[in-house]
Amino acid sequence: MVTIATWNINSVRLRMGQVERFLSEQAPDVLCLQEIKTREELFPHAAFEALGYTHRVVHGQKGYHGVATVSRIPLREFSRHDWQDNGEARHVGVELLGPAKGLVIENVYIPAGGDVPDREANVKFGQKLDFLGRMTRWADALDRPTLILGDFNIAPLDCDVYDHKALLKVVSHTPVEVETLGAFRDAHGWVDLGRQHIPAPERNYSWWSYRSYWREKDQGRRLDHMWASPELARESRAHRIVEETRRWDQPSDHVPLVTEFSI
Structure with a gap:
């Protein structure tokens, strides 16, 4: 069994204690982090080494993403891949070499897209849709077991x-975003593992604004995902949301997802 996790940590150096x-x-055997907000040379390599996570691939930048x-x-x-087409550090792919040899894990941080859902009025929203378009063209050519997450x-x-x-x-929930993400899903027949194991309409949130969570309002959204190519999806055995991390001191606004595979 191989266990893979994903977590938008919202600054790995600030929250390294929570990661530990x-x-x-x-x-988990593998942890994919997003929004680490640091360059590779300042990444807390020693802390991960001490925990036994001796294999690391980091694509970072100063202060953001x-x-x-x-x-x-x-x-x-x-x-x-620079699917943002502006040099931001938003993706890195790895291939496992030990157990699950040959499995490719694509770790991605899709842009938030700003506040206005209009390409003409908001450049960031257009960049988000274009990012998804480039991902879709990439997915068209995939020919091996792949997990894309983040x-x-x-x-x-x-x-x-x-x-x-x-x-x-x-x-984050507008029809055009949902449609564009759907085109990406269909390009490779991706299987949404979150909904494979926690079927709709069951509650399955992974993000809450800090303000609503402090008010103890369950105003969540499912923004974090683990999608598998069809052959890999058949090997997934369990999936969970580690929601208790939101109750830790100074938490990220996202919580981790964990999937187990019999590969």
Whole structure:
């Protein structure tokens, strides 16, 4: 069994203590982090080394964005795509070399898209849609077992948000974003593991604004995802949301997802 996790940590250096706790309690074989907000040379390599995560691939930048994949299983860097087309560190792919040899894990941090869901009025929203378009063209050519995961910044289903009608004009749940993400899904026949194991309309949130969570309002959205190519999806055995991390001191606004595979 190989266990893979994903977590938008919202600054790995600030929250390294929480990462250590998560790794000690959940013990995934591989952890993919988004929004690490640091350059590779300042990444806390020693802390991961001490925890047994001796294999690491980091694509970072100063103060913003950034992704990293850490593992107890040998791996190699497989790809880096600039789907944002502006040099931001939002993707890194790895290939596992030990157990599950040959499995490719694509770690991605899709742009949030700003506040206005209009390409003409908001450049960031257009960049988000274009990012998804480039990902879709990439997925058209895939020919091997692949897991793509991370912060997609889109809640695709009506039940993936606390109030579907209220959020139809709010970036992350607008029809154009859902449609564009759907085109990406169809390009490779991706299987949404979150909904394979926690079927709609069951609650399945992974993000809450800090303000609503402090008010103890369950106004969540399912923005984080783990999608598998069809042959890999058949090997997934369990999937869970580690929601208790939101109750830790100074938490990320996202919580980790964990999937187990019999490969």
